[in-house]
Amino acid sequence: MRIRINIKSALAGVALALAPVLASVAMAAQAGSAMPVYAPVGDVTTPPSGYLQFCRDNPSDCKASAQEARDIVLSRQAWKDLIALNDQVNQSVKPMTDLENYGKVEWWAYPTDGYGDCEDYVLFKRKLLIDAGWPRSALLITVVRDKKGEGHAVLMVKTDRGEFVLDNQEPKILSWRATGYRYVKRQSQSDQNVWVSLGDTQTTSIVSSKGD
Template sequence: MFAFIARLLVLTAAISSVSAFAQAPKASFAATGEATSIPYGWMDFCSRRPQECRQAALPATDIALTREAWTQIDEVNRAVNAAIEPISNLEHWGTIADHWDYPTDGKGDCKIYALEKRRRLIEMGFPRQALLMTIVRDHHDQGHTILTLRTSRGDFILDNLTDAVKPWEKTGYRFVKRQSQEDPNVWLAIEARQRVGAR
């Protein structure tokens, strides 16, 4: 009898988990346009860490957004947000020049958070082509860097300002440009107010 009840509880939990994921948000896909200028910070990052940028172009690939993948993405977003002490570029590096890097000292601004999330997800086996550094204008019309995840359920955002993994169109940001899926050293303009429905 106890074995039956235990199996029933496991089955109920599994059904609840599947149901919860079925309610996970869907997003549209941001429409990208022509190639645009490469951020200075990315070029500087590449000059200091050339192995990160001297990579062959690859076919565009989206993340298959399974329940397991969603859980891993959410955990990485929360873990990196908790692990890094927020500090401005000027306070951190003593310069107003954009400085992109990994959190070697546990501190950083938005670029450091986004790069670290990208690195961890790549190390976990997520495709590089679906993890796109992205420049936006935030709610105060200030420049801000986030990580876009291109998935089978649309474009989602990992942001150091929130632990919630949000559809890109729900952030309230004005999207400016992001990396090409094929080549991380090519940046594409994001077309204002244009979106493509989720598949």
């Protein structure tokens, strides 16, 4: 029997739990902190086909609007709340391929039935954080090659202390440099419907992620 997730209830609960973080998001970066290293960003590239399909199905979540790039101020409380949300989603959503769940090779959607693959975890985590008040420009859907060389999707969170990866394949939130992944492309900070290449330009031709 499938376990259904009430997204509205989940959003309300997470929004309440993350309310204390909102003030820290707007604060200036702490003076004297180590200089963070960010993923190298390249040229504009093609959005994943699954993202385009998701936007057709959820147009309100993909409104085109240029906005100022904002990074999260990674306070201790923000870090704790990020870990809690990542754990909550990883534990509540059960892994299932798109072919098993939807009868399609590639299908991006919120895991409303309690099942999903990598993109569905990413979409859900991102929505929960955005609805809780975190800036969209710091929450970037990202396509990578995982340790097996397979296509995979993660959520990169851009902070004043570097970029961190929320992943359904790894329980811990890691720095982008500690994952062992090859970064392909991600959403632009200034426009969520614009995608930019990352790292090795030889991998930027990947259009969709097939891993979970």
